[in-house]
Amino acid sequence: MTSANSAQTEGPSPYPSAASLEFQHVGKRYPGAVRAAIEDLSFEVPAGEICVLVGPSGCGKTTAMRLVNRMIDLTAGDILLDGVSVTRRKPAELRREIGYVIQQIGLFPHQTIAQNIATVPKLLGWDKQRTTARVQELLTLVSLDAEMGERYPGELSGGQRQRVGVARALAADPPLMLMDEPFGAIDPINRARLQDELLRLQAEIRKTIVFVTHDIDEAIKMGDRIAIMREGGHLAQYATPDVLLADPADEFVARFVGADRGLKRLTLSAIKDIQLLDGLTARVGEPAAEARERAARHGSDELVLIDGGEQPIGRLPVARLDGKPVAVEDAEPLAATARRQTSLHDALSLVVADGNRPLVVVDDDGRLAGLVDLKLISDALQTRR
Amino acid sequence: MTSANSAQTEGPSPYPSAASLEFQHVGKRYPGAVRAAIEDLSFEVPAGEICVLVGPSGCGKTTAMRLVNRMIDLTAGDILLDGVSVTRRKPAELRREIGYVIQQIGLFPHQTIAQNIATVPKLLGWDKQRTTARVQELLTLVSLDAEMGERYPGELSGGQRQRVGVARALAADPPLMLMDEPFGAIDPINRARLQDELLRLQAEIRKTIVFVTHDIDEAIKMGDRIAIMREGGHLAQYATPDVLLADPADEFVARFVGADRGLKRLTLSAIKDIQLLDGLTARVGEPAAEARERAARHGSDELVLIDGGEQPIGRLPVARLDGKPVAVEDAEPLAATARRQTSLHDALSLVVADGNRPLVVVDDDGRLAGLVDLKLISDALQTRR
């Protein structure tokens, strides 16, 4: 089944260029360092995907990333960008084709936001109006109003600066983006907002993105693939979040993703991704017998009572069905309802909180869409290996 | 039922003093500010409990806290410490009796760790050896080796500094501790470690602690009681984490605690807090009939196969029970087992990941303790209102 942030890999992208990235037995030993920061690292990132490097502090994430745009040079192996070795390129030129966002953002305080964003286009010698057009485009892309363009970094909030940093990295429409803990310094609330923003953005621009973090939840949320690294740049596991949570390669990964990986996995998919139970409904005024018979057929001891407009009214325990036709007062109020885009994680939460009774799912227009029960949810986990 | 961090309020404490704290219609308007930072805030913290103030940025958490030790003075209402108004005390003296940990820690860079910790004792004029003794005691308390005492803050890691900050605040054994986002600046991994440490510590020292954060998960983990605040220092809800998650007072609180509050609630209790299923076992070599009959009695379609030492071997589907006595090869291996201290949250995760089949719980010696199934878990949520 497809994952919640699968949007990233669907539909036509307005931007043509996304490059594949391949690490081939990459090694890096810093001059004078006793042991290599990265010993032998190999993995491949398909074009247009987000690959998250995650791991404990000092495991080599930043190093691996900086090897790509040759901020530092590798001491073994090779890195291919769209099949071409980066070592064949002039560093400066290479970097102009790779968006780079560092944790501290590093905006130029002496330049306006617009000038900051225009940096690479200027370096590439774009003409004036093309550049300005692009800057406007990017400001809207990261949802900053054009007016902001004239401001100086000193006049922006932390979150806004982060967005500018991203916009600046995107300026020349690079096929590859490197983001080193871009949201590391931001409080949890704004952090979540920026994460969602980046995902929305990526759904549009569809870049190849290498994203460094040491927060596993962020990794799961952001990554199409996750590379879990450990001391010395060893690749503990490289897989989709789903596989990673489903079967961790070893003890280290298991501990790293956490004991509740089962539940974490549920955050990856939404109700819309699974087949809902239906038919378990009763209409106001219909004969009790029919309803009871329908419930029995589904082996359920309750139905969802809906009105003429298909709007769910409440739960209807079969026990309540005496001879009379089904009436509104027979129903118990609903503790909660879910929508199709609710994540299975939240759905499970609602089910469990409601004593494991099936959860009522409604469409955006409020009409009954179907039911979710524990079995469906856990089945989802089973089928997704 | 008792909560996972209830340890904080049990057993004899080596430290006598913990003070109760009471906000009485407290108001604070900063000079020149149009609207009050805090309008009318009232709540009470029983001695020896951790009260967490949580809320969006700018809602007045820090303000409320700084009113207590009179870093700023209140403009309305009163604050009672053990029934005595703080306004009756000289600020300097008052502060010496209240431990204060600020987000940036604020260690004195020009003093050694030992000197830093000894600050308040010195201010109180303790004699030399009493002070040094106390410093040693505190270093061990926050699990830093004595050798660290001679170092300067510049030589410590972020986490270590945080601990020193806490130790320094504890130095004069204050009945009340104020902690303003003490772990705000630390990465998730170390953050969790420091949280656990503080809880362990509190179990020993049993202080009254006011703890500020804007991370709801931290609040739930740390707090005996949580005060959820909103703009203008309004108290949206003041309750135990459990109640907070069980029934949020309003939309704001509900959104703040998150859609998955049901699952969050499960983090508050552990398997040991609930009654396990037992009797669902089969011994190697016993007659199939007996086993089948036992399963039927419990209305279950499988048993847990155990060996002579009561160690669980695997699941035994009733279907597998043909005429022959129960044999090891009839069993399916166990996907996972839990221990008594495993939180219900993680337990649920394991159950769901294993297709809703009951989870095998073992004692520390590895002997079967019983089973947990979905019903038990969700029942736990029902009973805990």
Added chain:
Amino acid sequence: MASGPVIPDFGRGSSCVRDNGLFCWGWVKQNWSDTLQPALLQHILLTAVAVVIGTAIAFTLALAAHRRGWIATPVVLVTGLLYTIPSLALFQLLVPLTGLTRTTAEIALVSYTLLILFRNMLAGLSGVPGEVKDAARGMGMTERQLLWKVELPLALPAVVAGLRIATVTVISLATVAVFVVDEGLGAPIYSALQQTFKTEMIAAGALCVALALLADFLLVLLQRALSPWMRVARA
């Protein structure tokens, strides 16, 4: 005139001295005790007095400015003005007021220390991180305790750094004091200049430089000794 003067042989200087060689050790040895050494000592005294007084004044001002922010600006303006006035001019401008006295020299020298010392002291004090002060207050330090136990110790490196600059500056400027008082190393330098006597120029000049460098070095040691934590912070 019958009784014309008898002109004795006054004795001649070494050949090096006579034809004004670049540097004549002999002369230096000869005149060390009665020319150079006294001048050196006077120079040290001139400097020490100026720096001590300057420090006292600057310190008071800095503390005041630290309490009441608005004081800083006027102080910087005035001391900055004094600082800008060329030494030679300032000395002369003071003559009508305080005459050709040591006081004149000291007043001028002190006025040159003020800007540097004040600015560094204030920078040191206001450079103390807010959270550190917050923590100190939060632990129940009185304002006075905060100043003496936290702010001043933390300001020390900046203060001593200022002291270094001030001292070296004064040592240098004290030579110009010769235009008002015949004291310090300026005296031999100036008289040598008037007689274009190279040895004395170089000897006295070198002494002055050496003195400045030595003072600077000693103050660096002081700085190190006073701020052990800086080393580890840098390390």
Added chain:
Amino acid sequence: GGSSSDTNTTTGASADTSTSAGSDTTATPVGQIRLGAPPEFRNRPTGLPGLRAKYGITDVQFSPLTIGLQYQALDDGKIDVADVFTTDGQLQSGKYVVLTDPRNVFGFQNLTPVVSTRVLDAEGPQFETTINDVSSKLTTEAMQRMNAAVVLDKQQPADVARAFLDANGLLRAGTAGAGKPEITLGTKNFPEQFILGQLYAQALEAQGYRVTLKQNIGSTEIADRALRAGQIDMYPEYIGIFNSTVAGDTRTFATKKEAYDAGKAFAERHGFTLLDLTPFTDTDALAVTRAYAAQHGLRSVGDLASASGQ
């Protein structure tokens, strides 16, 4: 007049050499005259204006120099002609020729000890005699030699003074000063003054007077103020400067005597006394290098004027 004889002696020394020089080389014309002197030489009557007026020297490239640097400048060839003082020790080196000044542009600068009359009376007649005895021995030659000893040979002024007084029998011990009030003797801020201070002080002390010597008190004005303020009782001053700077009387005097009388008169009116003039005069004078003099056949300022075709 002693002063004129003094000038002769100096230039006499140079005259014979320049005659010999003049005999074998024909004087080559001087172009524009590069003259170095203290800045004010440009405008003061005893400077360029005087030279212009009395010798018609106009085409001068003037480079201002602080006192003491002229000889260096001559040696460095930065200038051809330097404004010097007739008693400068450097002239003893024989490297330079002082041009005679027949038309008397530079006036008279014989030295006279300025004493507060009050003190003079208090100290008694012997005091004045002692000082005048010393002054009478101070010829240009003597002063040049002593200056040379101090400026060139770096002898201590005190030693030089002692040697001179001793050689001229001015240290013979006396008791005239016994019990007389102590006097403070000030000197201005250049070597010649240091020597003079030592000369008078030691001579007086030999006679039993108690003397404090305040050397290097500064310029004429400072000295003058100090005297009026009673900070010093006496200091050696040059008659020309006394007239111009202290008395503010800028006339040019025909003779040394006129100048002296003018000064004395002023002094009387202001409560101090000018003691006898010294034989030597420490006037400005134009000096050139021996080589330059020979090349252009220069002896007097007049020669310079004609040689520069003016």
Added chain:
Amino acid sequence: MNDFIDAFKFIGDNASLLWHLTLDHLALAGAAMGISLLIAIPLGVWLGHLHRGSFAAINISNIGRALPSLALISIGVALLGIGFVNVMVALIVLAVPPMLTNAYVAIDGVDRDAVEAARGMGMRGSEVLWRVELPLALPLIFAGIRTAVVYVIATATLGSVAGANTLGNVIVDQATYRLPGVIGAAICVAALALVFELLFAGLQRLVTPRGLRSRRRAPAEVGPAVVGTAAAESM
């Protein structure tokens, strides 16, 4: 006090003399500054760009200050003879250190993140220097220049004792110009220095990028840089 009145009278009467000396004064200072700029700024910027030789670059300014101007000039006389060149050389020796140090500290201190980002976006070394480091460092570099200008103008005064023509001619020749002359000249020098101080203060504000103006730079920070920056901004 009426000395001052006489002083202003003197200024009035000798306007042309003072004017010419002022021009000479500025010519001397200008020449020295020109050459110093060519030496100090490129060197400082280059070292700062490479983050090399911090110790030397930072301490040279203190050593420079340790050189007493008078001594330096007199030694200059001994070595180079009298006149314009000698004094100019002395002034250069005095002017280079503060500018060098400031240039170094300024460039070296440019926010590493900005530089990192610049490299990351594919700027070459030179582009990083011109587009990022220099603009950000300009205010501090300029502070150094301003410092040096005032210092040179002040010290040029002493040039007159070594045969260079400056306003100092009057100050050191009391014998001729009398006290009012000396004070008058002193007033002129002071005024001259102040004018340039203000002039360059203005220029410095002009060259400060707008984005930086809001955040005012602390005059000195605790740590080794203090000597550098404080040095730079003093004198």
